Amino acid sequence: MKKLPWLLALLLIGGSLGLAQPRTVRIGFVSTLSGGGAALGIDVRDGFNLALRLQNNQLGGLPAEVLIADDQQNPDVARQAVDRMLKRDRVDFLTGIIFSNVLLAVGEAIFEEKVFYISPNAGPSEYAGEQCNPYFVNVAWQNDNLHEAMGQYVQTRRFENVFLLAPNYPAGRDALTGFKRFFKGRVVAEVYHRLGQLDFSAEIAQIRAARPKAVYAFEPGAMGVNFIKQYAEAGLMREIPLFLPGFSADADVIRAVGRPMVGIYNSSQWALELNNPVNQRFVEEFRRAYGRTPTLYAAQGYDAALLLDAAIRAVGGDLSKKDELRRAMLAGFNSTRGFVRFSPNGYPIQNYYLRQVVQQPNGEIVNRLVGTIFTNHRDAYVEKCRLR
Amino acid sequence: MPPSLFAEQLLNGLQFGLMLFLLAAGLTLVFGIMDMINLAHGSLYMIGAYLTATFVGLLGNFWLAVLLAVLGTALVGMLLELTVLRQLYRRDHLSQVLATFALILIINEGVRMIWGSQPLLLSAPEGLSGPVELLPGFSYSAYRLTLIGVGLLVALLLFWLVNRTRVGMWLRAGASNREMAQVMGVPIRPLFTLLFGVGAGLCAIAGAFLGPILAVQIGMGESILILAFVVIVIGGIGSIKGALVGSLLVGMVDTAGRAFLPLLLSQVAPPEVASNLGPALASILIYLLMAAVLFFRPQGLFPVRT
Numbered sequence: 001m002k003k004l005p006w007l008l009a010l011l012l013i014g015g016s017l018g019l020a021q022p023r024t025v026r027i028g029f030v031s032t033l034s035g036g037g038a039a040l041g042i043d044v045r046d047g048f049n050l051a052l053r054l055q056n057n058q059l060g061g062l063p064a065e066v067l068i069a070d071d072q073q074n075p076d077v078a079r080q081a082v083d084r085m086l087k088r089d090r091v092d093f094l095t096g097i098i099f100s101n102v103l104l105a106v107g108e109a110i111f112e113e114k115v116f117y118i119s120p121n122a123g124p125s126e127y128a129g130e131q132c133n134p135y136f137v138n139v140a141w142q143n144d145n146l147h148e149a150m151g152q153y154v155q156t157r158r159f160e161n162v163f164l165l166a167p168n169y170p171a172g173r174d175a176l177t178g179f180k181r182f183f184k185g186r187v188v189a190e191v192y193h194r195l196g197q198l199d200f201s202a203e204i205a206q207i208r209a210a211r212p213k214a215v216y217a218f219e220p221g222a223m224g225v226n227f228i229k230q231y232a233e234a235g236l237m238r239e240i241p242l243f244l245p246g247f248s249a250d251a252d253v254i255r256a257v258g259r260p261m262v263g264i265y266n267s268s269q270w271a272l273e274l275n276n277p278v279n280q281r282f283v284e285e286f287r288r289a290y291g292r293t294p295t296l297y298a299a300q301g302y303d304a305a306l307l308l309d310a311a312i313r314a315v316g317g318d319l320s321k322k323d324e325l326r327r328a329m330l331a332g333f334n335s336t337r338g339f340v341r342f343s344p345n346g347y348p349i350q351n352y353y354l355r356q357v358v359q360q361p362n363g364e365i366v367n368r369l370v371g372t373i374f375t376n377h378r379d380a381y382v383e384k385c386r387l388r
Numbered sequence: 389m390p391p392s393l394f395a396e397q398l399l400n401g402l403q404f405g406l407m408l409f410l411l412a413a414g415l416t417l418v419f420g421i422m423d424m425i426n427l428a429h430g431s432l433y434m435i436g437a438y439l440t441a442t443f444v445g446l447l448g449n450f451w452l453a454v455l456l457a458v459l460g461t462a463l464v465g466m467l468l469e470l471t472v473l474r475q476l477y478r479r480d481h482l483s484q485v486l487a488t489f490a491l492i493l494i495i496n497e498g499v500r501m502i503w504g505s506q507p508l509l510l511s512a513p514e515g516l517s518g519p520v521e522l523l524p525g526f527s528y529s530a531y532r533l534t535l536i537g538v539g540l541l542v543a544l545l546l547f548w549l550v551n552r553t554r555v556g557m558w559l560r561a562g563a564s565n566r567e568m569a570q571v572m573g574v575p576i577r578p579l580f581t582l583l584f585g586v587g588a589g590l591c592a593i594a595g596a597f598l599g600p601i602l603a604v605q606i607g608m609g610e611s612i613l614i615l616a617f618v619v620i621v622i623g624g625i626g627s628i629k630g631a632l633v634g635s636l637l638v639g640m641v642d643t644a645g646r647a648f649l650p651l652l653l654s655q656v657a658p659p660e661v662a663s664n665l666g667p668a669l670a671s672i673l674i675y676l677l678m679a680a681v682l683f684f685r686p687q688g689l690f691p692v693r694t
Contacts, residue, residue, distance in 0.1 A: 033505065192660055193667070198601070201396075204396075206393065222507055222605075226603065230601070232518075256509050
């Protein structure tokens with residue numbers, strides 16, 4: 001019986017040690033890592049991992065554990081991965097999804113569990129307006145935004161009409177809606193095609209026959225690479241100027257398509273040469289770690305980790321304070337784009353830039369920052385969101 | 389409707405049809421002569437595309453890469469025949485379907501292990517990456533024109549092989565009556581192996597040339613294989629002529645449907661709906677075509693067996 005006090009003492013010490021030991025923060029990272037959209041998911045993942053590694057695998061002072069799953073750009077596969085992470089792994093945050101149709105298929109399940117979803121890419125209009133949710137924060141943009149910027153730019157160039165092309169899925173429809181919100185000229189045709197389509201011969205024939213003054217196309221991933229290549233092969237690049245959102249004209253697409261890209265204007269919330277210390281460190285470290293030029297997707301992944309870091313730090317690592325976490329996230333953080341804060345619907349308020357693909361004297365083809373299209377731009381749906 | 393749109397779609401249909409023919413030709417011979425359903429035929433197409441992309445990366449020369457990829461895929465095809473498929477000839481169709489479906493999964497995973505799950509980049513050769521002016525004011529992709537040329541050339545070669553050579557005679561004999569051909573001393577076993585090699589080589593040509601237009605990725609053979617089966621059902625199983633006519637029909641109908649149906653529908657419906665309905669109707673159109681052919685000519689347009 002003499003041993004009992006000792007045992008109790010040991011238990012107490014052990015218990016207090018257990019309390020003193022910081023808990024780990026678990027991040028579920030579901031993304032498109034195979035197939036035609038893989039380049040996007042891989043860049044987001046690499047950016048996210050880089051940010052974590054640069055801060056010793058900690059987020060806001062807590063040791064971080066990242067569970068990665070490939071959704072294969074398939075809503076059903078994503079659904080299974082998300083369920084597993086919510087129910088079995090009990091993750092504290094989810095992030096990583098690239099495609100809006102995938103996100104829309106799993107969003108409700110995540111919000112129901114009161115788990116924050118930090119979107120590094122997909123920004124469907126559905127979650128920006130009436131269906132906005134306190135557990136949703138998008139660190140990148142609302143789907144319409146980059147296209148709004150390009151609509152504005154094409155408008156300033158005074159093209160009398162334009163041909164619009166996008167895949168038929170939520171982000172594709174958001175894209176053309178965004179473009180038309182700022183482009184006031186005539187839309188010759190608005191063509192949607194199957195998501196993941198790779199042969200654009202039919203669409204290119206339609207463009208040629210419609211004889212528009214300009215073409216605007218939203219084609220993420222492999223679709224963009226194929227469309228731009230085929231547009232050039234058909235000889236349309238010289239006849240009808242092609243305008244793109246930054247998605248289809250970033251380092252990954254330039255690497256794949258090459259010279260035909262030179263001269264193309266595109267819009268982005270991020271640019272390689274943005275002059276702030278966070279971005280400079282990101283670009284340098286990304287090149288060193290992966291040996292390639294980062295894309296806007298990589299910057300978005302990196303920013304998702306920085307946002308989490310700032311928010312967890314703000315609540316002192318107490319992840320149960322959900323309201324405070326949300327307020328901390330919306331208040332903003334130092335991103336690769338400078339300080340970014342958020343609207344009540346969780347979407348960023350930020351600048352949108354005009355870039356042009358140019359060939360440097362040494363032959364390298366890069367995106368050059370040309371100017372700013374929008375300053376502190378908000379999404380068009382925030383008024384419909386009841387959150388404050 | 390402007391005539392240039394029509395002409396361009398005609399060329400697109402021709403190009404797609406001829407590439408389909410390369411796939412359907414091997415499939416129809418194997419199906420017709422050996423009575424063997426090979427679902428893994430599309431996997432050989434994928435292997436051809438991957439080998440081409442790899443050789444282009446190693447050698448930097450597209451044409452040499454295609455040649456090596458065709459030889460390599462033919463070798464893979466013959467090896468498959470000697471090791472696995474040979475065991476299946478005596479089995480019923482269901483076993484063949486199951487076994488070759490398993491092959492699809494195995495080959496997909498194998499490719500993933502060797503090349504990774506990201507698509508490979510394959511570009512058209514430098515000289516062909518521009519347009520060609522066919523008529524004043526009407527230009528068309530030089531690469532797609534080359535595809536049409538290659539497809540026609542291979543089709544001619546194949547017709548010569550089947551109709552003018554001894555091997556071709558054996559093939560035709562095997563297709564119209566297998567038992568009789570065997571009795572008459574046609575060397576069936578080596579012929580089958582050779583045939584698999586040729587079929588695989590044709591797949592590789594299609595994979596190599598479609599690689600720069602589509603994407604070299606895992607599972608690329610599955611969607612196109614379904615169309616190839618539709619082609620041989622329409623054309624008549626075992627017939628090369630049937631495969632050619634069927635391919636061109638399917639190619640034209642598919643391309644025209646994808647281009648014109650959304651256009652027509654957009655006159656009466658919003659663009660999202662039109663572009664949803666258009667391709668759906670276009671693919672239904674192909675199956676309608678197949679159903680109509682089967683209704684009037686259950687053996688296909690050019691049946692081999694009587």
